[in-house]
Amino acid sequence: MVKQSFGDKLFGFVVHALLVLVLIAVLYPLLFVAVASISDPGKVVNGEIWLWPEDITFRGYEKVFRNGDILNGYANTIVYTLLGTAVNLVLTVCAAYPLSRKELYGRGVVTALFVFTMFFSGGLIPTYLLVKKLGMVNTMWALIIPNAVAVWNIVIMRTFFQQSVPAEIQESAYMDGCSNVQTLLRIVLPLSLPILAVMTLFYSVAHWNSFFGALIYLTDRDKYPLQLILREILIQSNMKDMVETSEESLAKSVMEAESIKYAVIIIANLPVLMLYPFLQRYFVKGLVIGAVKG
Template sequence: MVKRRIAAGGSDRAFDIVVHVLLALLLLVVLYPLLYIVSASFSDPYAVTNGQMLLWPVGFTWEGYDKIFASDDIWNGYKNAIVYTLVGTTVNVVLTIMAAYPLSRSNFMARNFFMFLFAFTMFFSGGLIPLYMVVKSLGLLNSMWALIIPSAVSIWNIIVARTYFQMSIPNELYEAAQIDGCRNFRYLLSVVLPLSKPIVAVLVLFYGVGHWNKFFDALIFLNDEDKYPLQLILRNILIKNMLSEQMLDQFTDFAEQDRIAEVIKYGLIVVSSVPMLVIYPFVQKYFIKGVMIGAIKG
């Protein structure tokens, strides 16, 4: 019996060692690109392109960030991205909850029919050209609402929120509220939402990250560069190598322009990622709880 316990203890320790080694390797795989981007944003671009920088900054410089924060295009893109994210996330969360709550009520007779219609759109869509024609016919082209209205709700998020309401809000609360004369809308605002902070945090994070990282819709529907979000400006810099004249106006040498463009790319990646990295720790507790409840009990 003692030998079996010793053998079992040895195998457990070996398993723990293997797991920790694999997790450490996974951490390195995930962490190295992030550290590389941050280090490259502070390094001499020649050292980066020549492979001299591996992890820590080489030829430390603030030049890229100086150019980024001195650019009106970057600040305007930041402002647009913040506005689109705040307005879009608010619309998304409100509409998702307004759709998910009725579908979670067992006394809503047509909920299976509407749930089928919602789920149908997850697998079949009209495509990009019909979407563009609809947006154009509604007069939404080159406006903020072209980025918000077509993606006002996510069917997957409706399903997650509906599952949370079904599994986490007891029916006894609804019955007690009815006895006290509370109607459905008042019950939703006064009882359901205060008990649904985890799923609301999940929806805010999902929708917020989606809006912040969104660039394709802006590329299709926006024509005015003053309305471009930050991610579209970043995309133009990274893929098309388009820098504003304000950033390069004092550089007449093309080699110098390429050098400063290289360091601006890495700095802009860092700048555009900071808001989501700052917000996530504040919603992580609710995020994990909401996802686990929706996943396990769904």
């Protein structure tokens, strides 16, 4: 053990104190939303809820699960996330693996063209016109195909293939008669589970939280993802189907609306909150890989 000086101890104390403050700032909003979702909405509106629930009630959750739009949006989001993530992973691997091979002629030019699209794009209007021309407007493919691959994720995966998969193993596979596809499927991918987990997390969270594409391209309400329904509830205050305004006073309707909002936020974010702890170490490793020049 190295004896620490007073300055080292003071520095450590300050760092830990700042980290605790950051932790509180991050966790308290989550805790407040969870507590507010099961507390009496009247006390939530009046600002009486801080850390502990008061007069516990699950009325907000009951109304959420009785609402067909929310359940349909939840199912749509699951489909968009699973299918979109699968397409993302396949295309990212198909782009990153060839770019990681030194024998690929012109890979630097191809990489430069890919990176160029990170800084310059056609813009929203040309993209919409292209999607419309392809007949994908008001279909789920409008949410998947335009975002089928992310250049930054290609760079991260390419760097992983170059640094973490020994070239000697791949050369041995070639000597044993494996083709490029067989080498990728039998050698490279089994050794690349960490980066695949990182890409799965990146893409799935992006699909789960996405609402702008659905707002632009979708017109049928039965195809809306959950985030678009949540946007209507939080921003547009569209509570017609969940609040019984014909029999209840306006004040009670507002209180129920608040309870429903917090319940929907919890339901919408629960899958991501449950998934992230299991992939957190891979997430950090992915950031480190992306920061290394390949």
